[in-house]
Amino acid sequence: MDTTETQDRKIYRPQIKSIIEQHVEEAAYCWLRLENALWHPAFNLLQLNRCNERLDAHLEGLRLAEDSVWPYALKRMNQWKTADEIFAASYIAIQACNEDYLHSIVRIVSSNSVAAAGITAALQWTLLLSGKEKTLPTIQFLWQQHDAMKSTIIDVALQIPEINTNAILSTSLNSPDVVLRTKALDAIGNYHLTDYQPVLYDALNNSAPPCRLAASTSLAIMGKPEQQRETAKLIPSLKGNDYFKQLLVWSSTSAEEDFNGWLNNTENNLSLRDLIWANAFRGDSRSLARLATFLDHKDAASLAAYAIQHITGLDLDSLDDNQKQPSDMLDDDEKNMSAPIKQLRRESEGLSSAPPDAIKEWLTNHWDSFNNGNQFLNGAPIKNSLPTVSASCSMPQHWHRSLIKTLAHQSLDWSNFPKHFFSL
Numbered sequence: 540m541d542t543t544e545t546q547d548r549k550i551y552r553p554q555i556k557s558i559i560e561q562h563v564e565e566a567a568y569c570w571l572r573l574e575n576a577l578w579h580p581a582f583n584l585l586q587l588n589r590c591n592e593r594l595d596a597h598l599e600g601l602r603l604a605e606d607s608v609w610p611y612a613l614k615r616m617n618q619w620k621t622a623d624e625i626f627a628a629s630y631i632a633i634q635a636c637n638e639d640y641l642h643s644i645v646r647i648v649s650s651n652s653v654a655a656a657g658i659t660a661a662l663q664w665t666l667l668l669s670g671k672e673k674t675l676p677t678i679q680f681l682w683q684q685h686d687a688m689k690s691t692i693i694d695v696a697l698q699i700p701e702i703n704t705n706a707i708l709s710t711s712l713n714s715p716d717v718v719l720r721t722k723a724l725d726a727i728g729n730y731h732l733t734d735y736q737p738v739l740y741d742a743l744n745n746s747a748p749p750c751r752l753a754a755s756t757s758l759a760i761m762g763k764p765e766q767q768r769e770t771a772k773l774i775p776s777l778k779g780n781d782y783f784k785q786l787l788v789w790s791s792t793s794a795e796e797d798f799n800g801w802l803n804n805t806e807n808n809l810s811l812r813d814l815i816w817a818n819a820f821r822g823d824s825r826s827l828a829r830l831a832t833f834l835d836h837k838d839a840a841s842l843a844a845y846a847i848q849h850i851t852g853l854d855l856d857s858l859d860d861n862q863k864q865p866s867d868m869l870d871d872d873e874k875n876m877s878a879p880i881k882q883l884r885r886e887s888e889g890l891s892s893a894p895p896d897a898i899k900e901w902l903t904n905h906w907d908s909f910n911n912g913n914q915f916l917n918g919a920p921i922k923n924s925l926p927t928v929s930a931s932c933s934m935p936q937h938w939h940r941s942l943i944k945t946l947a948h949q950s951l952d953w954s955n956f957p958k959h960f961f962s963l
Contacts, residue, residue, distance in 0.1 A: 562600035581889030625657030686716035728757025790820035810879030819846035852918025
């Protein structure tokens with residue numbers, strides 16, 4: 540046999556339908572798991588990276604399959620209409636540069652705005668893995684759609700130098716669509732676009748509460764936190780990543796008098812969950828004292844213990860008695876619980892069960908180290924320094940450090956975290 544002929548011959552490997560369909564299912568599942576883990580206190584950066592690697596593998600399968608896998612992704616997207624299925628379908632459509640595919644996605648998202656996050660995530664992953672050449676055509680396509688679709692591209696578009704930032708923001712800020720205006724106001728702070736500060740001040744008088752909240756938060760990131768006094772009351776009504784990001788900025792940057800007033804104002808209707816996370820992000824001795832009282836609450840104890848660890852760097856596992864939660868706590872009928880308590884319990888899953896008395900004793904023994912007027916993260920003072928946070932530290936601690944770094948004008952970590960840690 541002619542060896543040259545053998546070398547030139549291409550080996551054909553037929554696609555296996557069940558495998559490429561599995562890539563669709565697993566890409567959607569892995570992305571949803573990542574979204575749920577981004578702020579979970581039992582999840583760390585090493586675990587996030589493992590999830591990223593798994594998702595990357597399935598996205599590679601979708602990229603290679605493209606057109607042949609689209610019918611199955613379309614079927615699942617039409618059936619479930621959820622953000623995770625939109626994510627998988629969008630990634631295929633972007634890779635294929637197929638406007639018919641994109642029109643199918645737009646039709647679904649137009650009637651279910653919650654699922655729009657899937658498009659934004661697919662654009663972000665495409666920019667990360669394939670570069671701007673693959674991302675730009677979809678951004679241009681979506682920018683020609685209605686305003687609700689324009690809102691899906693802002694976070695990604697502002698990362699691409701070739702895109703006219705002024706044109707994007709000008710159109711968005713003058714839109715009647717509240718979501719689009721809010722996204723633009725958020726982006727001004729996230730990307731430290733200081734030339735737009737007058738726009739933020741104007742937006743504080745906007746009749747739409749989400750716009751006022753976004754404007755005040757962006758100003759706080761730029762070093763002007765006092766505008767949050769009137770908008771912080773809106774934070775408990777937020778959900779998901781928006782809730783945590785807004786609460787972290789407010790708790791970290793507000794004046795002590797404003798923060799304490801917000802905690803004590805009964806009109807804010809703060810839940811136990813709100814109080815625990817706010818004090819974790821505040822990180823001073825008064826917050827530690829408040830959190831110590833929550834250790835005696837059966838539903839709040841585990842999350843309060845984490846919050847103390849978030850501030851002090853205490854190794855809870857060294858105190859953990861390895862006892863399981865009481866069976867009556869595990870068997871409670873959740874139908875009778877309030878939504879915040881249900882959420883609090885979900886966020887407590889996987890956390891240490893260190894005895895409250897042992898944590899209180901540790902705090903007593905180390906109190907002088909934290910009772911000095913400073914705010915702390917992972918045991919280190921925040922003022923004039925950047926606390927060390929290892930890859931084994933929790934995701935909320937990494938978010939917190941990202942904000943501190945951005946507030947110190949050392950980076951724009953806050954605008955694209957945790958993308959930079961993809962290749963950890």
